[in-house]
Each structure stands twice: as structure tokens, then as C-alpha cells.
Amino acid sequence: FIPLGVLGALAVIGGVIWLSRRRLSLRGELATAVRRREFFMHYQPIIELDTGICVGAESLVRWRRPDGSLVRPDLFIPLAEEAGLIEALTDQVIDHVIADMRELLTQDRTAHIAINLAAEDVSSGRALKVLSAKLQGTGIHPQQIWLEATERGFIDIRRARTSLANARRIGHCVAIDDFGVGYSSLQYLQQLPLDALKIDKSFIDAIGTDSATSPVTSHIIDMAKTLGLFTVAEGVETPAQLAYLQARQVEFGQGWLFSKALPPAEFVAFHQQRKQQ
Ligand code: C2E
Ligand code: CA
Ligand code: CA
Ligand code: CA
Numbered sequence: 001f002i003p004l005g006v007l008g009a010l011a012v013i014g015g016v017i018w019l020s021r022r023r024l025s026l027r028g029e030l031a032t033a034v035r036r037r038e039f040f041m042h043y044q045p046i047i048e049l050d051t052g053i054c055v056g057a058e059s060l061v062r063w064r065r066p067d068g069s070l071v072r073p074d075l076f077i078p079l080a081e082e083a084g085l086i087e088a089l090t091d092q093v094i095d096h097v098i099a100d101m102r103e104l105l106t107q108d109r110t111a112h113i114a115i116n117l118a119a120e121d122v123s124s125g126r127a128l129k130v131l132s133a134k135l136q137g138t139g140i141h142p143q144q145i146w147l148e149a150t151e152r153g154f155i156d157i158r159r160a161r162t163s164l165a166n167a168r169r170i171g172h173c174v175a176i177d178d179f180g181v182g183y184s185s186l187q188y189l190q191q192l193p194l195d196a197l198k199i200d201k202s203f204i205d206a207i208g209t210d211s212a213t214s215p216v217t218s219h220i221i222d223m224a225k226t227l228g229l230f231t232v233a234e235g236v237e238t239p240a241q242l243a244y245l246q247a248r249q250v251e252f253g254q255g256w257l258f259s260k261a262l263p264p265a266e267f268v269a270f271h272q273q274r275k276q277q
Helices: 004-036 072-082 085-106 119-124 125-136 157-169 185-191 199-204 214-226 239-247 266-274
Strands: 039-050 054-064 111-119 147-152 173-179 196-199 228-233
Touching: 004 085, 004 157, 039 085, 039 266, 054 072, 054 085, 054 214, 054 266, 072 085, 072 173, 085 111, 085 119, 085 125, 111 266, 119 125, 119 147, 119 157, 119 196, 125 147, 125 157, 125 185, 147 157, 157 173, 173 185, 196 214, 199 214
Parallel strands: 054 111, 111 147, 147 173, 173 196, 196 228
Antiparallel strands: 039 054
16 A cells, blocks of 8 residues: 555656656757758737738748657757857758848848847857858848747846857847746846837736736836837737737737647748738
8 A cells, every 4th residue: 555645746746757768869969950951930920909900920940850750949959059059050040031031121221120139149159150150241231040949047137248249240139038037137227228129928828817017027027128128028819918909009919819839831921911001
């Protein structure tokens, strides 16, 4: 006879072991996946909130394993960072974005695509050099590529400052991603050269439902305005959230209310229907 409490504890331990084994085996597979280029991109439309116009998209990486299964980026991106594979992965992301979106970006100069950069990409400055080199001769203007820098794991703020300042000098627009989720957000906000702030989905979820959290959302919007940054709301799912964001003059938004992340051709069609005329 084993008491229920012990059974529960065993189940929890078993679960933890299963999870860490899965992480380990995925981490092992990731190096091969990078070598075999098992990644592709989806594009989530970004909407100008007061007009409903599609101004571009955020590129979001996807990993399809040889058995056909998909692994979520919030699982494999941190693993790639840990395993020292993120820079190789970011190179592939840049290749895909250029190949997928070159036609659209050179035909419509008002369109832009946002690329997510990991902390290591920003600190080392390498990804930005690679991006500049790869953009050469494509006809895509640096102004059409927005960069989303996460504060998660920022190691060296001085180096990050330098490379973001360089990126802005050549014309990229730089946004801080998932603002408010990290621990030293305010410090980064003051010290990094930025154009925009992306409000994390958790703060959008709080609008109209959570009376304890939504004042924080309101303060984040105020803070961005005080600092002269434009704002992009992520994870907009309801008309009530949209109405609030419009009333607060948040410039841009993305979320399932408008569209999920789409394969390249579907995004191009979406953009064609909802672009600036
Ligand atoms: P993120 O940058 O905060 O991206 C937004 C995530 O929210 C995406 O998940 C997107 O599909 C999801 N999302 C957007 N709208 C909604 C909505 O209305 N409702 C809900 N429930 N979810 C929504 P995804 O694609 O799974 O990406 C997860 C995270 O992985 C990203 O979070 C980003 O941190 C990272 N990531 C994705 N692509 C890349 C990449 O190319 N490079 C790097 N370094 N990181 C990436
Ligand atoms: Ca992002
Ligand atoms: Ca984000
Ligand atoms: Ca987020």
C-alpha cells in the first residue's frame, strides 16, 4: 500500500524527469536541425489601429522535425540560446525573410517586416552585420526591416547600446520586445536607443478583465509616450481590447482579432487586401 501523497509526488518527479529528458533530446536534435535547415517562417500581420491598414508583419520562426511534428519557438529558442546555436538560427531567419518577402517589400515601400533578435544577437552585433550584408543588392531598404530586441538575457548593455545605435543609424527601426515581462525593463528603456515598445500580450489580456493589472498597461502606454516611442500591442484578441488601445492612441497592434501568423503566400494575399491604397 502506497499513500496517495507519495504517488502524487512520484508522478510529479516522473513528470519533471520526462520534461528534462525531452528538453535534452530536443537540444540534441537542434544542432542537426540547424545544419539541415529545418526552419521556416510564418508572418503575423501588424495593423495600424486607427485605420485598419496592414503595415507589415512580424516574422515568427517555425521548426518542423523530420517526423513532421512542429516544435513551438518558445520551447526551442531558449534551447538554441543555451546551446550556442542562436546566431546560426538567426542567420537562417534572415535568409528566409529576404527570400519570402523581397518581392513584396520592393513593390511596396510602405511595407515592413519585423525580425526577432535574441539577446546574444544584439550584444554581439554579428546578426546586424549579417543582415546588412545580406540586404545588399536585394533592393530592400533597411527602413523596411524592423528589429525586435528582447530584454530576456541581455548580458552586456553597453555592447547592446552600440549595436542598436548602429542599426538605427543605417535606418532600421528598433523595438524593445515583450516590454514589462523582464526584471530590469525600466533600466533598459532608459539606456537603450529605441524607436518603439512592444507591449507584451499579458498586459493586453489584462485590459477590461483584470482591474489590478490594467492600470499597469495604462502606465506602460504613458511611459512610451513620455519617451517618444511608438507602441505595438501584441496578442489583441477582442474588440474591447482594440477599442481601449485605439482610445489610448496605441499606434499598431497584432493578434488573432486581425489574423494569426500566416505562411508567406497567405500573408502576401492578406497584405494585398488590407494595405495602404
Ligand atoms: P513574441 O515575440 O512575443 O511573439 C508573439 C507570440 O504571440 C507568437 O507566438 C504569436 O504567434 C503569438 N500570438 C500572436 N497573437 C496572438 C493572439 O492573439 N493570441 C495568442 N494566444 N497568441 C498570439 P510564437 O510564434 O509561438 O512565438 C513565441 C516566441 O518565440 C516569440 O514571442 C519570440 O519571443 C520567439 N520567437 C519567434 N520567432 C523568433 C525568431 O525568429 N527569432 C527569435 N530569436 N525568437 C523568435
Ligand atoms: Ca517579437
Ligand atoms: Ca513580443
Ligand atoms: Ca510576448
